Amino acid sequence: MIEKNTSDICKEEQFNAVFTEHSRELFNLMYYKTGDIDKAEDLVQDSFLKLWQNCRNVILDKVKTFLYTIANNLFLDNIKHEKIVLQHRVLIEDELDNETPEYKLEEKEFKEKIEIALAGLSEKQRVVFLMNRIDKLTYKEIAERLEISVKAVEKRMHNALLQLNSEIFNKR
């Protein structure tokens, strides 16, 4: 009896490679949706387990689509829609020396304003906007992952920026 039609994903090595390639990005997406590190990690974990259980039925080309669909369904099943506040780390410091204390304070306040404004976006807008701005995914890549059209991605980007702008600058 020769085992055939078994997708490579069942092999430890290949599964590991799939995990390395997609887990961070999937985590980010789940974080944008939930605003909760632990929940996002759980969702990533469960999605990969589902992939493992179905490793014989998923071909390598479709792994990404499979993972994103599963993760999204798990998210819809399990998560109550709560108002979320995302935290971001400032990672890269600019080399410029014009960082007077006043400037730094202003930047800090601005960052807080952004975090609050992000929570005010709809989930759809927030997810698309952060996938583009933080994960640096192109509109096409986002459209593939969320299974929507590029046009829809562009609309969400456009409206997200308008919304952020009015939350941050035009609130009385």
Added chain:
Amino acid sequence: MYNKDNILALWMSGKLSESELDELKKEKDFDQFKRIVDAFDNLQTPNYDSEKVWQNIKAAKLKKKRIRFIINRISALAASIVIIMGIYLTFNNNTNIKTLACQKKTIQLPDGSQVIMNAISEINYNAKNWEKKRTLFMTGEAFFKVKKGSKFTVNTNHGSVEVLGTSFNIFDRENIEVTCFTGKVKVTSVENKEILLLPNDKIRIDNKKVVKVKSEEITNPSWISGESRFQNAKITRVINELERQFDIKIDASNIKEHLFTGTFPHSDKELALKVVFDPLEIEFSSLTNNKIVLKEKK
């Protein structure tokens, strides 16, 4: 307010025509849009413990595996008349390439990717396994032109760099500096900080501090075309590069700290020393052919 409902999206992805851009710039909120978008350049998601998640998955997988193992045993029994033995031998096919002082080398990797190595650098990779796993180790400085394909990883003492198909430069000596020229590059520091670089982004990791530097090099690092370029670099960094390019020893114990901005050629030692040290008011004298002593003027 806007005649298209995706105009800001096109602006953020750099796809606006010039006339559309001029139109948008007239909007009163344009500066605010720009400020918001810029702020996101410096933001990253929180730390993600991928190792923990991976361990949990492995543990859960193991439970499932036991059941499958029993089924496999039964079918193995039925098929036990046919025994297939495969012997798999892997030889440790490590390729090691080094450059000496004043030397540069261009290397073609098995998949057609190219590495140009600067002086006193070293790379190490497994040629036999290359098609499966595009991973190499390097020290020193090298410029990579990577053919599109599977993940390409460069490990260094100060972190690792991952790409798909692109060109980038790594400087990994006292500190690490990575410059992205085309495509997208992911840098992971030893503390597991991840940074994404887009074309013309350059970062330096120095004492665990990640600093974004402006890259003035457009298509290639300057050393490829036979000169070294510096932007506000510490003088010791410049001296080390002079030593590597001309195979000389420079005694810098008698000079203060300086910052250097400029370029020196790799073809002419005297000229190189002159362009670096004259503007900084530093005198240099040769003791022997390859030993040079520095002294502050005045």
